[in-house]
Amino acid sequence: MNQIRTIQDLVKTFKNYGNSPFTSWKENEITKRISYAKAYEQINAYSRGFLEIGLQPKDRIAIFSSNVPVWSILTLAINNACLIDVPRGHDSDAEEINYILEHSKAKIVIVENEAVLQKLLKHKHAGVELILSMDKMAKVKHVSQIEQVGYKSRIQLPKSDRDYTASIIYTSGSTGIPKGVELTHGNFMSNAVAALHRIKIVREDKFISILPAWHAFERIVKYAAMVGGAETFYTVQKALLEDLISENPSVMASVPRIWERVYNGVMKKVKEQSGIKRSIFNLMLKTSIDSHKKKYPAHPARIFGKLTTKMLDKMVFAELRSKLGKKFRLGVSGGSKLPDYIDDFFNVAKIELIEGYGLTETSPVIAVRVIGSKALYTVGPVIEGVSIRIIDAETGKEKSHGEDGIIYIKGPNVMKGYYRNFEATRKILDRDGWLDTGDIGHLDKQHNLVISGREKDIVVLSNGENVNPVPLETVLSRSDYIASVMVTGHDWKSLGALIVPNVETLQQFCQKNNIEWQGKHIEKVLDQAPVRELYRREIHHYVNNKAGFKDHELIREFRFISEPFEVGRELTATLKLKRNKVNELYKLHLESMRKSLHGENR
Structure with missing residues (x-):
């Protein structure tokens, strides 16, 4: 596992997993699957196909798509051929697409559907040599044609290196013009392996995927699943509840808003009850939450809390757990801070929900809770290989444990820099490799990182x-x-x-x-x-x-x-x-x- 230094190395491991399911999805109510062996075959065909049509290592391919199974196949193939992917969502507007293509100098653009194509065509893109589509469309080549070219090719794939750029991910532009975060093979793979070690992925796991594919958080979750030989099932928000029951995933990574919706669904049912029943539920929930905060098992609140927790389990939580599927063992929250009351709720409900923290610039994971640690309201310790400093913004000196300061990070997950933007890179990444995250936080006595806010907010x-x-x-x-x-x-x-x-x-x-x-x-x-x-x-x-x-x-x-x-x-x-x-x-x-x-x- 620690020998996986590049995405090319990752693809080679697929041979070890044979007919184990790689990805799955529903099509007309029927679940379809691709095995690791088939994925290995397709990825290498696409890789050779891209090189056969004239692309050279380090050329860039932009891809505008939602979270669909072929996205992983295509991006893995691009990186396997030592090419660079430039990913963004299908909901990007015409101006955003134009900026990304002009700035990244992508030679090929892959669009998901007709809607994305029409936005693309609103501007002329002199550097784009070829447009490919995931959906079948008139006048645009389908991506499968590249695969077919690759099957016939005997071209040798160039050997990758951990320092090669794998992806240029453009930030959301929430603070101005989007910046292209340049991430290497080594950035991604060091992060995926470290994340896998922390959350203990096994081959029998099945992930359910719901976040935007281009986002670094979703991408690293997919990589971690691949390193562990696990399956990833693709869903959409409107089908999530149904798919949780029918597909029985064991792991789901999502943003706090999804976990809030689970909470709101339970509370909505509670509010429909009579005033007395509603009051009793709220009192028991508060008692159970408070009891978990008491350190000593003999504390009266702990003893009474055990009783109320059992009652809540019969009333609500057993049913809630069943709706997540029979094999569900772990939820991972990231992308933004998990509200404390959501943390409390899932803890009392006996649903393991761990929170992680990171940035696109750190590939993205910096820290994540240890399973079973009950380190509520924290994002856990930093992952292996990553160093952290908490710095006083005014003095530049390191803060003591428990004191808030600016979070600085150093490690193999830190980006190369912002693509073609030296000034922006220089502002947050020093010569020694320390990255200023711009976030405020502190380390508690157990070395768990606590996020307090964002400096710019x-x-x-x-x-x-x-x-x-x-x-x-x-x-x-x-x-x-x-x-x-x-x-x-x-x-x-x-x-x-x-x-x-x-x-x-x-x-x-x-x-x-x-x-x-x-x-x-x-x-x-x-x-x-x-x-x-x-x-x-x-x-x-x-x-x-x-x-x-x-x-x-x-x-x-x-x-x-x-x-x-x-x-x-x-x-x-x-x-x-x-x-x-x-x-x-x-x-x-x-x-x-x-x-x-x-x-x-x-």
Whole structure:
């Protein structure tokens, strides 16, 4: 396993797994599979095919696609031939596609379908020599033609090296122009092997894949599964619950939003119960959570908590576990911070959910919890081969354990740099190989890393107080009436919030309070005094001094956003807020809040 230094080495191991399933998916309700032996055959055919049509090592192939099985085959084949993939999602817009192609100088573009092709054709791309498609389309060559060329070819594949670039992954552009993160074969493989050691993947495991294929988190999960000889089943969000039961996966890696939906599904059923039953459930859940925080087994809270946990198990959690499938053993959360209440919920439900942390620039995993460690609210220790420092932003000196500072990382997972962007690289990667993550955190006594926030997200009020908006947004998101929220207020007297209402629960509120529902003109509903008062109460209920928030962290004003936040617009592929984009899109809302807080509307 430790001999896997390149993606070429990884592909060679596929011969060891023979007819074991490599990938699987449903097509017209029928599950289809490709074995490791067949994948090995196809990958090498594609590799030879790409070289046979004239590509040279280090040439770049852009691929715009959703999470489909052929994506892994194609990217493995590209890297197996010492070529470089430039991946991005099918939902990229025409301007993004144009920028990536121009900046990366890709020679071939692979599009998933007609919709992506039409976006591609909105611009002329002088350097693109060939367009290929995954779907069959008129006037565009299908990718299988490259495979067929490869089967007939006897061309020798060049030997790869761990320092060869494997992929240029363009960041989401949440803070401006996208940057191309240049990752090597060694970056990916060192990370995959270390991740496998931490989460103990075995050949009998079956992963269920739901995240964007181009994203580094999803990619490394797939690599780790391959290193372990495990199967990966592809699904989509609307089929996830059904596929969990029918396919019985053992591992699922996803972003916090997916785990929140599981929690919300349970809580929705609870809220449909009578007031007494609902109160009893909430009391038992709180008791069980509190009991897990007591260190001593003989503590009265631990003893009573065991009883309430057993009762909750019979009432709710046994059924919840069954809906994840008979063989489900592990959930992995990454991409953004897992809310503490979700951590508590899954812990009490006896569902192993471990949180990891990383960046695209670190291939991506930096740290992940040890299975069974119960290291709640942390992302666990750093993985093998990775070094960490917590640095004081003002003095540049290393912080003591337990003290927050900027997280710096060094190891075989750290990127080469930003492609064709020396200045941006120099800002975060020093000559000794230490990468400034831009994240704030500390190490606890057990050497688990605790993420506190992101340096660039900190809101600095006009009085100089620094506020991390993420804890506020996390707690507000627990409201039944809030779908999404962004807390803001840089250089303001007080904090404000942009709120996307939960349309379903808001409609129920309106019906109960005889407020006319105008779905097509929801702005008129949101302007009603009882609705605005409802949201003031919700904000105060979740963000107040008793809940542990200081006066300068209280939210004094808010504005509604009538349309839901969307991936590619306000959200990244892993559902994190693009704060700069939100600020740009809703600058009139923000200015209205600022004037109100500063008394300029009077």
